[in-house]
Amino acid sequence: MRLHLSSWPEVETYLKGSRGIVVPVGSTEQHGPSGLIGTDVICPEVIALKAAEEAGFLVAPSFNVGIAPHHMGFPGTISLRPETMIAAMGDWVQSLATHGFERIYFFNGHGGNIGTIKAALAGFAGDPVLSAASGNRGPVQVKCANWWDFAPVMDFCRATYGAGHGSHATPSEIAVTQFAYPEAIKAVAGIAPKIAANGRYTDAADFRAKFPDGRMGSDPTLAAPEDGERLIGLSAAGLVADYDQFVRS
Numbered sequence: 001m002r003l004h005l006s007s008w009p010e011v012e013t014y015l016k017g018s019r020g021i022v023v024p025v026g027s028t029e030q031h032g033p034s035g036l037i038g039t040d041v042i043c044p045e046v047i048a049l050k051a052a053e054e055a056g057f058l059v060a061p062s063f064n065v066g067i068a069p070h071h072m073g074f075p076g077t078i079s080l081r082p083e084t085m086i087a088a089m090g091d092w093v094q095s096l097a098t099h100g101f102e103r104i105y106f107f108n109g110h111g112g113n114i115g116t117i118k119a120a121l122a123g124f125a126g127d128p129v130l131s132a133a134s135g136n137r138g139p140v141q142v143k144c145a146n147w148w149d150f151a152p153v154m155d156f157c158r159a160t161y162g163a164g165h166g167s168h169a170t171p172s173e174i175a176v177t178q179f180a181y182p183e184a185i186k187a188v189a190g191i192a193p194k195i196a197a198n199g200r201y202t203d204a205a206d207f208r209a210k211f212p213d214g215r216m217g218s219d220p221t222l223a224a225p226e227d228g229e230r231l232i233g234l235s236a237a238g239l240v241a242d243y244d245q246f247v248r249s
Helices: 008-017 039-055 082-098 111-125 151-164 171-180 204-210 225-248
Strands: 020-025 103-108 141-146
Touching (some): 020 225, 103 225, 151 171, 151 225, 171 225
Parallel strands (some): 103 141
């Protein structure tokens, strides 16, 4: 069930049986020469929808722009300031809480969001309004997990991609987008070096200088749509179990 494809009476009915919702959150940023700019929001969105088919929870519209200033050297990237993202997340949570939602689960697809999301969650935990029951709900709890957090997902990545997995424009995330949007698969002929360099960087200019095609430690030519299907299934199973425990807490 998708919030933005539902009517308000449908949401009202949903809230009579469940007070939880999953919010996919990601980024709009470059993902190397073959990765889609929307990769980091496509992955959690596709996985959340797969999990919702089994578990029956409500999926919110995706929060599709995140913290990506280090990718601003590549055309197409859009980035938020941390304070902007925290404020927007706060508005989402306050709105959902007003309607009676008590368990709000952010499902993340971008490593660069993690610090900002943790800061936002710390603020929610200390908010006296969210922490107290109101007329139509109990105290609100907010959680975040990354789609790759579940052990079977990382086990699959290590076994399938080895040293070519890397940390950005990885074959795993590109495989998920290939399965979700096969018509958008990009050719990667002539990519060099096969496994990109990895290391530290400072700002966007330094990132572009050190990683000129946008990859970090990865070999995206290893990606395949069938791997994406498998990864979606593994992560969705982890999400179902983790979400169920969260809403029961």
